[in-house]
Amino acid sequence: MNSVKKQGRMTGIGQRKLNGRQVRMNGFSALMLICCLFLSSFQNVSADSSPKEISCFSNDRGGRIKDIRIQGAFPLLERDILSVMTLYTGSALDHDRIFIDLSEQKSLIESHLEKQGFIHPSVTVQAFLDASDTNYVVQVNMDKGQYQHLRNIRFTGTGALATNHAISDIRLKTRMTTWKKALLPGVSGRLIHADILKDIQNLTAFYRIRGYLDVGIDYKIVPLPEHPHQADLEISISEGAHYRFDWKGNEAFSETKLKSDLVFWDDGKINDINIKRSIRKIKTRYQKAGYLEPRIDIREIHGPSEETIVEKVFEITITEGPKTRINQIRIAGNNTLPSTEIEKQILSEPGRIFQPGVLIRETLDEDVQAISALYFSKGFRTAEITPDISLTPDRTRADIQINIHEGRQTIVSEITIIGLHTLPMQAALDSLSLKTGSPYFEDMMNNDKNKLTELISETGHPHVQVQAQASFPDDPFQARIEYRIDEGPYVVMGDVIVSGNFTTRERILKNEMEIRTGDPFSLKKLLQSQKNIRNMEIIRSVQFQSCGLKEKANQVNLIIAVEEAKPYILDAGIGYETEKGAFAHTRMEDRNLLGSNIKAWAETEISQIGYKGETGLTEPRLMESRVSADALVYAEDRSEFNQSFGVRILGSSLAFSRKWENKISTGIAFNAENRQLYENNDLFSQSFQTDYLTANGFAPRSLMMITPKLQYDTRDSFVRPRKGIFAAGYVDVSRGIDSDLDHFLRYRLDTRYYISPMNRLTFACTAKWGYIEPMNTARVIANDQLFYLGGSANVRGFDENMLRFNTNNEPVGALSSTSGTVEARIDLGNQIELCFFTDSGRLGQYQVSNIPDGFRTSAGIGVRYLTPIGPVGLVYGFKLDREPGEAPGRFHISIGYTF
CATH class of the missing domain: 3.10.20.310 (membrane protein fhac)
Incomplete structure (x- = not known):
């Protein structure tokens, strides 16, 4: 990474001139942005003390750190280096301790690099005083040096798994992060000691779960003299005896389920304590299934001495006893509270269809406590609740009577x-x-x-x-x-002092405060203010320090210490998706334009279906309110796959949105566009089947559109949702200026539901609906405004936009659209996800004739690789209602989830 000299007068502590940059990498594949940030300053913070006021600060004996610049971090992330350091942007740098503090940072970073697998790293940390504001810029230069690369892993030892190299070598290696990283080229495949230790723990657990409880695993790194930066890893495995557990009497549960209740796998020890813990867990499992008095016995079966060295056998005998089901539950003695109110507190219930109705003593005890709490809340302080259980002779059925002695009710007089x-x-x-x-x-x-x-x-x-x-x-x-x-003394809010905001204007941060100077002091408003500032994109961290609260002063001053996030972002990448083919995109962004918390960005993308570009501004607090405003201009030239036409768009948009506390957001957008269709191939004119469209479809069209929206979102993640609901409704009110082809009302509804019944299984469902109501006399609208289905975004058994097509094999759009998907996502581990899905879609109210109606359905399977920014997937969908001449299915490549 080359350095860029920062212009201006600076005084350096160290031997070199300041040079550095701020870089953030993001995106599917990212480039680097070189940027030098000239920051405003905050030098000394002090507060004079009056007899009733507590001083917050004394004068700083130095400046503050306004920026930390790191050079040579790759492949490590800059944020990882910053998290190791005890200095941060906005912290004070004392003249008397400056060399001690910088030496401490040097040691911390070098220690971190050594843990990351680098040999003898060298780090220099220097602080440069900016004479213009007497604050410091800290420059960190890292020479990471060489690293060791793993050449080979050798396993030695005795035992079935250790010596059967034909199977176990690869079996063991695939469980090792060290081996997987060694397959990567260059510095990404370096040997890291922390990874080896984790691998040893994983291998130990792997052996124990297979019955080798006494296993011992050690390792040794063997350097190669002929290749000083390569090494072999020797792993010595001493398996010890194999432990076998023979189960008897377990009819209700399989051995696999009961095996998970044994605690021997954790530390590999079979002693009295672990045997008692295992018995207790197995007994609890049976009791929760309705077995009131199960008996479990664990004992070792001693064999001939020569065999005990190889294998030790433990016999686990289970006497399950009868499974008790609840026949009925009666409530007696309730004179004041109705039985219906009491029954709401009872979780135990008789057996019904799809309800086993087993008797669980733990649940019954909880029921008694819940009824007691109900009576206590009603003022019956002496109420007594006792259950009476009557079992049939074979103990398979139970009648439960809950006896209540209410006592007298206590009333507030x-x-x-x-x-x-x-x-x-x-x-x-x-x-x-x-x-x-x-x-x-x-x-x-x-x-x-x-x-x-x-x-x-x-x-x-x-x-x-x-x-x-x-x-x-x-x-x-x-x-x-x-x-x-x-009540104590009356306290008012005093001065609010902000530090660390070298770029952000002070009024922007104070605008997030729910409490102002002179207002009655409120802890609730103070906590909300801290939350508001923490949620700002331009702030990395924030700390509040109240001065005078502990001392019970009449005025409490507040110090807000913030650490600003890097404002500049360059996001660039290339990739391939079935929906748009090969593409390249770039986005430049300033998240804190002129320190005003306004986001400015410019974004471009070019792909096989066209290009688009946009630039805009986002104001998150319009006129100091909670309304966010977006203003942008955009241009696009798009000719989607299989379409016989393309469209050129030039437009501008102004949008307002508001997030509410109950997961609801509302918004409205105003768009002005100029659109023009153009011929994509020789069949263009045939796709316009009416004289009206033929006469008017080619001309440039100007339109105005207003789109209100309502959204509800409870998803637990935007990148990989596993539970929650998303629902959004939109209404596009469009009016053409020089053509009535854009006179319409368009309604859109998008709903999604996610549920994870198991840790590694997620069901994702979506349903979408759209309808266009033409508002012109001919009741015909332009083809680029219609709904199309088929492709990676909806019905995946079909090519893009090809759910319905005409005799020329061209996609046909419609005024109404309905589609839905149910998908099962199975986490296989190692960032691999398997999915099974079924899609269905229907178009209706075509503007051309002789197009069949009805739903088209597909099903399929896919595999995805999960990355921090979303999955990369390959799926195949095949048609369930294939028509003559159609392909059986379609492969799709996608980046991110389609829903």
Whole structure:
């Protein structure tokens, strides 16, 4: 990586001039962006003390670090190097400790490099003082040096798995990260000691789960004199005796399931403690299946002395006993609460269809506790709940009667609040859950105490203390509740001082504050303010330090220390997708334009179906509100696969969106476009089957479109969702300016559902619907506005856009579209995912004649490789309703999930 000199006057601590860059890499395949950032400064932070104010800072004896530049990190990530360092952007650099601090960073980074497999790395860390603002730029230069590359792995030892080289060598190697990395070229395949230690642990677990509990594994790195930077890895395996477990009496569960309850695999020891733990786990499994009194015995079977060296046998005998099912559950003694309310607390239930109804004592105990809690919440402090279980002679059926002795109900007779001055008395009483005449419940009284504390605290009394006490002076079933309040001093928000914002304007950060100088101090608003700043893309980390709160001062000053994220991003890549063929794209972005938290970007892409480019601005806090605004201009030339026409688009857009706390977001977009269709091949004119389209389809068209949207999103991940719901609805209100081919209303609905019933299995479902209502006299719209189906994005048994086609084998679009997919995604490990899917789609209301209607369906299988930025997949879909002359199916390559 070449360096770029930074222009300007600087004073260096060290022997070299400052040079460096800020680089961030992202994308499927990324290039590097060279950028030098000239930052504004924040030098000394101080706060004068008054008798009632606590000083936050004394004067700094040095400057602050406004940037850390790292050179020579590849193939390591810059963020990994920064996480090792104790210095960070925005931290103070004391003149008296500067050499100590820099030497400490040097040692930390060199130690990290050695752990990453580099031999004798050399690191220089220098701090350069910028005379213009007396702050520092820290330059880290890394010469990682040489590294060892693994040439071969040899296994030695005794035993079936260790000596059967024809099978076990590759079997063991495939479980080793070290061996997999050695297959990579260059520095990516270096030998890392931490990986070897993890591999030894994995191999040990591999042997133990196969019965070699006494296995011992050691390793040795053997350097090669003739190749000083290569080495062999010798792994010595001493298997020891093989342990076999013979199961008897287990009819309810297979040996495989019960084997997972044995705890011997963890540490390889069979002793009294581990035997008792294993018995307890097996017994719990049976009890949860309705076996009330299972008996488990584990003992060693001693054989001839010459055989015990090779194999040790343990016999596990299980006496399951009968499986007890619940016949009925009765509730007796409930005079006040109805049985229907009590039954809601009971998880135990009689057997029904698809409900085994087994008796589980643990669940029954939880039911009793839940009923007791219900009665306590209703004021029955002396209620007693006892279950009575009646078993049939063969113990296969059980009648359960829950006996309830309610006792008398305790009622709140009076509520008194003493020491309240900040809030009106009635407002405080209204905020309480307990009222005069309501049932007394101690937990609810404590909850009300916390409510009062929070209410008073938010009025500027953060040191408030509330004590709650219930007394029964006249009648043990009449409770008098008294809240004693010590509000403490009134505290206001003082000065807010921001440090570390060398690029971001101070007002941008203060705008995220929910509390202002002079407002009553509020811890709740302070925490929300910290959350707001942390969620900003331009901020990497933030810390709040309140000065004066602990000392109970009348004014609390706040220090906000931020570490800014790198503002410049270059994202570039090449790839191939079935939907658009080979492509190359690039995106340049400034996430903090002029320090105003405005994102500016320019993006281009060229592919086999055309090109597109756009540039725009994003304001996340429009006019200091929570509304985000996007303004962009774009140009596109697109001729999709199999289409007989292409379209050129030049347009601009202005969009507003708002995220709400309940996972809902709303938005509206305004688009102005100029579109023109052009001929893609000689069959273009035949694809326009009406005189109306033939006469008007070629001319340039200008249109205005308004698109409101409503979205609901509970997905746990955007890259690889495993659970949650996504639903979005759009309405495109389009009006043509010089052509009525763009007069229409277009409705679109996109729904997705994800569920993972097992750790490695995810079901993903999607359903999409669209409908276009033409608003012109001819009730015909332009072909580039219609719906098309088929391809990697929806029905994968078909080629792109080819779900329905005419006699010339050209795609046909429609005014309505319906499609759906169900997909099972199975994680095979090692970042490999297998998927099975079925797709179905239907187009309707064609603008041409003689096109069949109805759903077309496909099914298929695929494999994906999971990367941090999304999966790369190859799938094959085959038609389930293949028509004469059609291909049986279609391969698709995709980057990322299609839904």
